[in-house]
Amino acid sequence: xxxxxxITVPAWRTPALALLVALGAFLLRLPGxxxxxxxxxxxxxxxxLDEVFESxxxxxxxxxxxxxxxxxxxxxxxxxGIRHPAQMEPWMLRGFTAxxxxxxxxxxxxxxxxxxxxxxxAAAVALGIGAPFVYYSGIFIHExxxxxxxxxxxxxxxxxxxxxxxxxxxxxxxxxxxxVLAGLMLATKxxxxxxxFLAIFSVLAxxxxxxxxTATSKPASAPAFGPSPAGAGDTPAALxxxxxxxxxxxxxxFAVVLLVFTGFGRHxxxxxxLFYAIGPQLSRGTGSEHAYPAWTYLAWLCRPTGAGIPWxxxxxxxxAFAGLWAERRHPLGLALTLWALLxxxxxxxxxxxxxxxxxxxxxxxxxxxxLGWSALWQTRRxxxxxxxxxxxxxxxRETWERxxxxxxxxxxxxxxxxxxxDLARLEKDVDALAARQNGGRNEVVVQVIAQDYWxxxxxxxxxxRTGYWxxxxxxxxxxxxxxxxxxxxxxxxxxxxxxxxxxxxxVFVFLRKDPPAT
Amino acid sequence: MNHLALRSSFLLxxxxxxxxxxxxxxxxxxxxxxxxxxxxxxxxxxxxPNLETPRASGRRPDFMVPKGVVNLALNKTVTSSDMEPVLGxxxxxxxxxxxxxxxxxxxxxxxxQWVQVDLGAASPIYAIVVWHYHSxxxxxxxxxxxxxxxxxxxxxxxTVYNNDDRNVNGLGEGKDPTYIETNEGRIxxxxxxxxxxxxxxxxxxxxxxxNHYIEVEVWGLPAQ
Numbered sequence: 001x002x003x004x005x006x007i008t009v010p011a012w013r014t015p016a017l018a019l020l021v022a023l024g025a026f027l028l029r030l031p032g033x034x035x036x037x038x039x040x041x042x043x044x045x046x047x048x049l050d051e052v053f054e055s056x057x058x059x060x061x062x063x064x065x066x067x068x069x070x071x072x073x074x075x076x077x078x079x080x081g082i083r084h085p086a087q088m089e090p091w092m093l094r095g096f097t098a099x100x101x102x103x104x105x106x107x108x109x110x111x112x113x114x115x116x117x118x119x120x121x122a123a124a125v126a127l128g129i130g131a132p133f134v135y136y137s138g139i140f141i142h143e144x145x146x147x148x149x150x151x152x153x154x155x156x157x158x159x160x161x162x163x164x165x166x167x168x169x170x171x172x173x174x175x176x177x178x179x180v181l182a183g184l185m186l187a188t189k190x191x192x193x194x195x196x197f198l199a200i201f202s203v204l205a206x207x208x209x210x211x212x213x214t215a216t217s218k219p220a221s222a223p224a225f226g227p228s229p230a231g232a233g234d235t236p237a238a239l240x241x242x243x244x245x246x247x248x249x250x251x252x253x254f255a256v257v258l259l260v261f262t263g264f265g266r267h268x269x270x271x272x273x274l275f276y277a278i279g280p281q282l283s284r285g286t287g288s289e290h291a292y293p294a295w296t297y298l299a300w301l302c303r304p305t306g307a308g309i310p311w312x313x314x315x316x317x318x319x320a321f322a323g324l325w326a327e328r329r330h331p332l333g334l335a336l337t338l339w340a341l342l343x344x345x346x347x348x349x350x351x352x353x354x355x356x357x358x359x360x361x362x363x364x365x366x367x368x369x370x371l372g373w374s375a376l377w378q379t380r381r382x383x384x385x386x387x388x389x390x391x392x393x394x395x396x397r398e399t400w401e402r403x404x405x406x407x408x409x410x411x412x413x414x415x416x417x418x419x420x421x422d423l424a425r426l427e428k429d430v431d432a433l434a435a436r437q438n439g440g441r442n443e444v445v446v447q448v449i450a451q452d453y454w455x456x457x458x459x460x461x462x463x464x465r466t467g468y469w470x471x472x473x474x475x476x477x478x479x480x481x482x483x484x485x486x487x488x489x490x491x492x493x494x495x496x497x498x499x500x501x502x503x504x505x506x507v508f509v510f511l512r513k514d515p516p517a518t
Numbered sequence: 519m520n521h522l523a524l525r526s527s528f529l530l531x532x533x534x535x536x537x538x539x540x541x542x543x544x545x546x547x548x549x550x551x552x553x554x555x556x557x558x559x560x561x562x563x564x565x566x567p568n569l570e571t572p573r574a575s576g577r578r579p580d581f582m583v584p585k586g587v588v589n590l591a592l593n594k595t596v597t598s599s600d601m602e603p604v605l606g607x608x609x610x611x612x613x614x615x616x617x618x619x620x621x622x623x624x625x626x627x628x629x630x631q632w633v634q635v636d637l638g639a640a641s642p643i644y645a646i647v648v649w650h651y652h653s654x655x656x657x658x659x660x661x662x663x664x665x666x667x668x669x670x671x672x673x674x675x676x677t678v679y680n681n682d683d684r685n686v687n688g689l690g691e692g693k694d695p696t697y698i699e700t701n702e703g704r705i706x707x708x709x710x711x712x713x714x715x716x717x718x719x720x721x722x723x724x725x726x727x728x729n730h731y732i733e734v735e736v737w738g739l740p741a742q
Contacts (some may be wrong), residue, residue: 040561047555063559290562354560410565417561445552451654457555467552485572485655486618489701500572506564506657506724508572508698 014109017121022106025128028399029098029137033091036407037419040504042140043455046085046093049073053083056263059273062280065142067260067270068188072096072145085461093140100144101137102128104151108367111155115332115371118378123370125392130316130366131399135414136356138403142189143356147363149188153181154199154339158332160249161207164241171241175248182249183256186274190281195360198342206335284352291351297344297358300413309406311413312394319391320365322372333368340364355416410505417504423459426501429511430460433480445477449491450484452507481512564724566657568683570695581705583644583737589614590637591716591736598633600626604728608633616733618653618701628727630660630687634717635734639741640667643708646678648718649732652701658729659696660687660721663706665713676713679706687719703733 038046049070051058057067073096082088105128112120127133136143156178163171185192261270301313320340327333343361347353376388408418430446437444446466448456453468460466465479472487483491488498488510498510596608606624611633615622626633637643643665650658660682666675680692697704716736720729 040558044557048557060557064557290560410563417563447552448555452561453555454558454561465552468555469553470556485698485700486653488572497574499574502571504561504564506566506569507561508655510572510574513574 014117014120017117018106018109018124021109021121021124021128022102025105025137026098026102028129029101029134032404032407033094033098033138034089036090036138037421037423038090038455038458039139039141039419040417040454042090042093043419043458045069045140046088046461047457049077049093050083050085053078056267057261057270059261059270059277061273061277062284065189066187066274067263068184069096069140069142069145071260071263085458086464088461090140094138097140097144098137100148101133104133104144104148107148107151107155108370111151111158112332112367113155113159116374119371119374122374122377123367126319126366126370126373126395127363129392129396129399130362131313131395131402132355132359132362132414133366134399134403135407136359138407139356141356143359146185146188146192146195147359149181149185150192150195150199150360150363153178153185153196154203156181157200157203158335160245161203161242164238164245165207171245172248175245176252178245179249179252180256183253184260186253186257187260190274190277191357191360194346195343198346199339202338202342203331203335205338206331210329210331210334285350287352289352290354292353294348296353297348300355300358301362305411305413309409309412310394310398310401312391312398315391315394316362316365316369319369319372319376322375323368323370325372326375327368327371333371336364336368336371340368355414419455419504420502422502423455426503426509426511427459429499429501429513430463430480430482433511433513434463437479445479446482447473447477447479448482448509449473449487450482450509451486452484453482453503453509456482456503456509483510483512484508485510564657566659566696566724568681568693568695569657570697572698572700578702578705581645581707584710584739587644587737587739589735590641590643590738590740591635591734594638595636596633596734597636598626599631611635611731611734614733616649616701616703618649618651618732620653623651623730623732626729626731628722628729630719630721631729632717632719633731633734634669634671634715635736636669637714637716637736637738637741640712640714641738641741642710642712643716643736643738644710645735645737646706646708646716646718647703647733647735647737648706649701649703649734650699650720650723651730651732652699652703654725655698655700656723656725657696657698658720658723660684660692660719661694661696661704662687662689662692662719663708664689664717664719665708665711665715666717667714669715671715671717676711678708678711682719682721686721689719703735708736708738 044064048064052067052070052074057070059067073093077083077092082092105124108124108127109120112123156174160171160174160178163174182196185196257274258271259265261273262268263270301316304311324333324337340361347357347361373388373391376384402412402414406412406415408415408421410418431441434441434444441463444463444465446460446463447469448460448466449469449472451470457468472490476491481491483498485508492498497513499513500508500510503509591612592614594612596611598608604625604627608624610622610624612635646663661679662677662682663679664671664675664677666673668674677689679694680690681694681696682689682692685691716734718734722729
């Protein structure tokens with residue numbers, strides 16, 4: 001790939017391809033949206049959304065995240081009259097993350113402006129079919145929204161630095177847009193802070209390292225991520241522009257955080273929630289909960305797993321290396337490499353690990369892998385075409401196996417504490433018991449007595465008279481009883497019949513099979 | 519003050535007069551506010567490949583033992599790999615108290631730990647029953663039960679239970695299932711093995727790396 005990056009394709013082709021990629025990525029994310037067992041985190045998010053409808057957003061600094069995801073879901077579902085989990089179906093919530101995943105793939109076309117179209121197509125396909133991105137697009141958690149905002153921020157920040165470097169007067173527009181996106185990221189999930197810091201550092205460092213000592217072109221003609229002109233960025237005017245842009249960005253981000261956390265001013269008490277979260281989040285990140293060794297992410301990405309699950313994660317770093325080689329003369333390749341490497345090291349160093357945190361560094365790695373895949377394809381040599389085609393087939397097969405066939409298999413490293421398919425049997429049996437009670441589903445009292453009962457609130461969402469206890473209540477009401485293994489002996493009294501159901505691997509709940517009629 | 523007392527009396531009388539009418543009002547079902555679910559964070563995965571599916575409740579099937587067996591461990595001397603437990607005293611392990619209340623268990627340090635009961639004399643043992651901790655659903659890892667006449671468990675050691683599938687204790691790989699702790703305790707079939715000492719190993723649990731014991735019973739025929 002040379003340094004000349006003149007765009008010669010018709011103007012309509014890029015948005016048309018972006019639309020096509022978005023559509024394809026969305027279709028790939030549809031299977032299983034309704035049928036896959038609801039993860040505990042999704043169930044909790046659904047009930048937080050219920051709370052948002054009832055009384056507004058209340059930030060819980062230790063375990064939960066910012067309001068953006070809930071506010072977007074509420075803005076769409078509210079006007080449709082869907083305000084309570086009982087009215088919701090899995091696809092209604094997972095549809096949001098599927099759309100975010102599809103938009104993420106399509107936004108590559110905007111974020112990598114001035115990159116050759118073939119490179120953008122390949123990077124978009126890499127994000128569109130990558131197993132981790134498809135998998136977490138099918139789970140109603142914050143990660144895909146965060147990644148979408150991150151990629152948009154990356155594109156906006158590239159433009160901002162270009163404008164500052166070339167002393168363009170329009171830098172403030174990009175600063176405002178970058179600030180809005182950064183603010184939305186911070187209001188989505190707390191991990192946005194280190195991710196943003198390292199992404200910004202990577203872009204600035206790449207621009208500075210890759211500034212061309214021999215470039216003679218006029219500053220205004222420099223591409224968004226082409227070599228920075230000699231001396232650009234070092235002049236007082238450029239430094240002033242950068243300082244002004246940083247101020248605008250920070251101010252805008254702060255304003256957006258305040259607006260989103262307060263629900264646009266309706267809940268002023270939530271204004272500084274994010275700042276109060278710094279302590280709890282730091283202790284969480286360095287604590288013993290979900291603590292794994294430093295090499296865990298590498299193992300999750302590259303180590304083959306059992307149970308016949310294919311794993312082609314190793315292809316990403318290999319293709320990414322090809323991408324870095326192809327982009328070695330440009331700041332983009334270096335920026336993406338630094339971004340992926342620094343975030344990988346940062347998250348690996350933290351004891352707290354979950355597989356969806358990998359997305360922050362898999363995003364630049366996948367884009368880089370897409371660029372490498374495109375470079376291979378562009379060589380038009382037989383061996384490189386075979387390698388590129390094989391890589392595509394392997395990644396596609398892996399995505400299908402991981403996201404569909406083994407979606408809730410505990411051996412699948414993407415399936416972290418997955419809910420069990422046995423929940424469907426439990427739901428059916430509870431429905432059968434309720435049908436025998438007076439008043440049926442709307443009147444029967446369901447008592448869940450267990451120390452670990454999620455995602456049962458989602459499973460039982462259509463039972464309005466359901467209560468949850470972590471210790472047995474003094475009096476057990478007639479009706480349906482679900483007990484954790486720790487209380488089943490106490491509750492059965494030696495005579496009642498309880499049947500076990502798996503709610504997650506290694507976690508069981510017992511249903512009383514002979515409830516007295518109400 | 520008198521006026522106030524008079525007014526209060528009138529109000530009380532009026533309320534009393536209205537009481538029958540109030541009673542005659544239409545009744546509606548009492549709608550109780552049931553406790554809402556508490557929000558939790560991402561659950562930590564439990565990876566136990568040989569976890570036993572809990573038995574449907576009802577009475578546990580009888581475990582058959584010879585007539586005349588007694589709990590040989592009751593109030594017998596207990597030693598352990600950690601002679602200064604984090605919580606509790608070693609004597610609690612054989613004191614006959616099996617409630618899961620706070621303070622009624624002995625906590626040992628992280629990783630591999632063992633407790634050992636000296637029965638006083640070699641006796642035929644038919645069942646070992648162990649309660650690690652049952653006020654929370656958890657699984658104790660690498661549970662191994664051994665019998666021997668050697669207090670150091672070097673020679674003539676008989677392993678009667680071993681669910682250490684990855685051999686983290688270094689006593690050999692075990693094929694027995696892991697199980698969720700309940701108030702029933704775990705019955706281990708000792709098959710009439712004659713021994714004086716009973717040693718039980720564990721290596722943390724699914725909630726923490728610590729080890730716990732509420733009670734250990736050893737059912738056998740008293741030595742002649």
